Amino acid sequence: MITRIIAFARGLMRRRKIDDEIVEELQDHIEREIEMHRSRGASLDDARRMALRDLGGLTQTIESTRNVRATWFDGLERDVQYAARVLRRSPRFTATALALLILGTGSATAILSITYAVLVRPLPYPDSDRLVFVTEKDGAGVSWPNFEAWRKGATSFDGLAGSLADAAIITSGEVPRRFESRSVTANFFGVLGTAAQQGRLFDSTDARPDAPPTIVVSHTFWVRELGGRTGAIGQPIALGSNSFHVIGVLPPGFRYMTPADIYRLIEPQVAANYRGMQSPTTRTNFYIVGRLKPGIGVAAARREMQTLHTALALAAYAKPPKEWGLELVTLADRIVGKMATTFTVISGAVTLLLLITCVNLAGLLLTRSAARAHEFRIRAAIGGSRWHLIRQLLVEQGVLVAIGGVLGAAAGAIILRGLISLAPRDLPRLDEIHLDFTVMFAITALSCACAFVFGVVPVLKTLGAVGQALVAHAGRGTTRSGAWLRSGLMIGEIALATVLLAGSGLMVRTMLRLAHTNPGFDPHNLQTVMFSLQGASWPDERKQAFYPSVVERLRAVPGVEDAAITYSLPILGSNWWNVFMTEGTTAEYWTSVGEFPNAGMAPVTAGYFEMMRIPLLEGRSFDRSDTPTSLPVAIINSSTARRYWPNASPLGKQIRQGFPNAPYGPWRAIVGVVGDIKQEGVDRETPQQVFLPVVQQPRTTVFAVARTRGPVAGSSIEAAIHDLDRTIPVFNDRTIEQVMNEASSRRRIAMVVLCVFGGVALLLAAIGVYGVIAQGVADRHKEIGVRMALGASSGQVVRLFLRHGLIVIAIGIPVGVVAAVVAARSLASLVFGITVTDPPTLGAVVVVLVCIALLASYLPARAAARIDPLDALRAD
C-alpha cells in the first residue's frame, strides 16, 4: 500500500517535471526561430510574431503536446474539479444529499458495528465455535454431583469445565479489599484454550487436596496491584484467612462472562464452601463450559447429554423430579443471551433507516438527473463522448458519496460513543466494540450502488435517445417513468416509516407500562450498599449482634430516615432459592405431585417491611422480640400463602427448608403474610418468597438499605459501616432506582433507537412526499397556468395534486401496517403489558403518518394554486 502511494506520488512529480520540460522545449524552439528570422533581417517583434504564427500559438501547442502525455488520471483530476464546482453551484442539493448520507451511514455504521461486535464476530477464544454452555433446566446452575457424573459419562467433549463468579477479599493489605473473582475447575483455561501471559495456569496437580493453594490473576490486576513485575509470580496473597500463591497472569483483555481479577480453584473448596452444590437438585450459580470434539455438532452433544442426564435421574429417583432437565447451547448464544433480541431489533431499525435514506437519496438524484438530462443531451449532441459524460457523472456521485462517507464515519464514531454510554455496564462484549471497517465498507458500497443506480442510470437512458429528445423536451426534464419511479419510492418510504414508528410506539408504551407497574414497595430514595462479614473472625454470634448495630448506626446518618438489612434485593432477584417442607405433608405426597414447594429465601432485619413500605397483610412483622434464641419464625408473601394455604390462614403453620431426608434449619412458625413484590424484576412474575429473621439465619454478604429523605451518598453509608469496623469490605453502592434503570436498559436502548430513527424516518418521509409533489407542480407549471386560464379554480388545482399525495398514502400506509405487524414479532420479548399488534399504538401511528403526509402534500399543492397563469404561460 505504502509503496503504491510512493509510486503514485513519484508519478505525479515526474508529470510535473515533464510539463515544465515541454514548456522549456517549446521556448527553446521559439527562440531559435526568432534568431533565424532576425538573421534574415526581421525586427525582433516581427520575428517573434512569425515564430508564434508558425508554431500555431504557444499555449495551444503546449496544451496539445501535454494531451499526448495525459493519462486517465489527468482526466479524473479535471472531472473531480468540475464535480466540485457543480456540487458547489447547487448547495441545496449538495447539503440535502450530504445530510442524508451522514445521517444514514453514520447511524448504520455505529449500530451495525455494535451488532457485528456482539452478535457476529466470534468469541475471543480459539475455535470458539466448539465451545458450549451447559446448564440444568431453565438455565439453572449445576450441582457438583451432576457435573462429575457428566464429566465421567459424556463422550462428545474434549473437556468439560465448571466455574462460578464470586468475590475474593484480599486481607494482606492494610484494609481488606474486595475483588471480583471466579472459582474454576483445574481444566477451565484448557477448555477455553487460553494460555498464560506470565507463569502458568492451573493443572490437575493444583487440584489435589494436599496441593499448595494457588491463584491466577488478570493482567489488569497484575499491572495495578502487583506492579507488573515478573517477580510477582510466586508471591503470596492472603484471601480471607488463607494464603495463596500467584502462579500465573492471564493475557490482557481476557474475560469469561463477567470480568474477574482473581481466579482460584474450585475443587479443594467444594466440600467446605459449597455444601449447597452437593445435592443434585439444588440451584447453584455453578455453570459448565465444554469444548466439543472436532466434528461433533451442538445438537448431537445435546442429545447425548440429555440421555445421560435422564439416566442419572432414573438411577436416583423412582420418578424424575419436575425440575430435572438439561440445556446445552453454544457459548456465544449464552453470552449474548437476552441482548440478542435488542440488537436484532435495533439493527433491523437501522437497516430500515438506511433503506429510507437510500430511497430518499435515490429520489433526490432522480429529480436531479431529470433536471440535468437536458444539459447532458446538449453535451452529447455537440459531440461530448458518451464515456466522458458517464465518467463525469460517476465522478460527481463518487465525490458526493466520498464526502458523505467520510463525514458519516465521523458521525458514526460520535453516535457509537453515545450508544455505549447508554448501554448497560454488563452488556456482553462491551469492551470489544469499536467502529468496524467491514461494516463501514459495506455501507459505503450500498450508498455507492444507490447513487449509481438512481443518479447515473436514468441519465444513460435519456442519452440513448439524444436527437429526438432534444427537440421533444425543450427544457422540461422529467419523464413519466421517472415520476412513477419516484412515487413508488415514496410509497416504500412511507411503509418503512410506518414500521419504525410502530416499533417506537410499542416500546414507548412498554416503558410507560413498566413505569406504572407497582413493584409492591416504594422504590424511591432507597440507597444500598453491600458488605461482607467474611472469615473466621466473624462467627455467627458476632454477625447476629452486628446486624442490629449496623441498622442503628445507619439510622443516625444525616438524611437517612430508616434502614434495614436484607440478603436479597428486590428487582435484582433472589440470591437464595430453596425447597421447603410444609407441616403435615409427607415427602411421598410431594414426590407424587412431582414438585417440592420452593421459594426465594430472604433473611432480613426487623423493620425491613416497614422501611421498604411493603404492606403487612396478616399477622405481624419481624421485631426486636425475634432473637437468635427465640422461637424460629418466618413471614411469607401473598403468592406463597395462596399457593400452599389456599383455603386457610397460614398463620401458625410450620415450614422447614430442605428435603425430608435432608432438612436445613429448624421448623419455623409462619407469623405473618406480606404483599407481593417484584423481587425478580418489574417485568417478571412475582415469585414465591419466604422471609426469615437474619438474626436467626446469619449470612455473610448482605445488602444494607437506607430510606433517605433526599439523595444521600453511598459513601456516607459506607463510612457509617466503617465507623463500626474498619476491616469490613463495603461495595456496590447504588440506589434501587439505578438498579431498576439497569434492569430496563435493554428496553430503553431499543426505545431510544426506535424513537430517534422513527422520528427521522417520519421527517424523511415527509420531505420525500413534499419533494415528489413539489416536483410534479414544477413539471406541470405551464399546464396549471393553462388550466387556471381556462377557469380552473384554485381548489381544483389543489385537489389535482393532493390526489397524488393521497394515492401514495393510501398504498404506503396499509403496506407499512402489514410490514409492521410482521416486523413487530421480533419485539415480542421486549414489549411488556401489551401485544405486539397493540391496536391503539398502530392506530396512533397511522393517524400521525396520515396527518404528516397530508400536510407534506398540501403545502406544494397550495403553492400550485397560487401560480399566476400569466407568468406560467409567459415562461419558456
Place this chain on the structure above:
Amino acid sequence: MKKSSLLQGTLDLLILRILELGPNHGWGISNRLQQMSKDGLRTSQGSLYPALHRLEMRGDVKSEMTPSDNNRRARMYTMTAAGRKRLQQETQTWNAFALSMRRVLGTNE
C-alpha cells in the same frame, strides 16, 4: 505539382526518416521538415511536438534534455531500435502503396 497537405500518418514517418540521420532537437527536425516542404510536403510546426511526444510514448524515439548554447536546454531526440524497425516497415508499406497508386493513375514522368 501543387503542394499538398501532409497525408495523415506520414508525419511520423518523416520524423523517423530525419532521426535516422542522427539525433536532433525539435527545431532541427522542424527545419529539416521545412526543407522537405520545399519538395512539396508541407507540415505545421504546431503538430510536430505532439507527434514527437507520441512517438516517444510509443517507444520509437527516446529523448533527453541536453544543454544547448545561451544557457538553454533543448530536448534531444534519438531513434530507438523499435523506431528503426518501424521506419523500415512503414517505408515498405508506403512504397508498395505508392507503387500501386502510380500503376492505377498511370505515370506522367
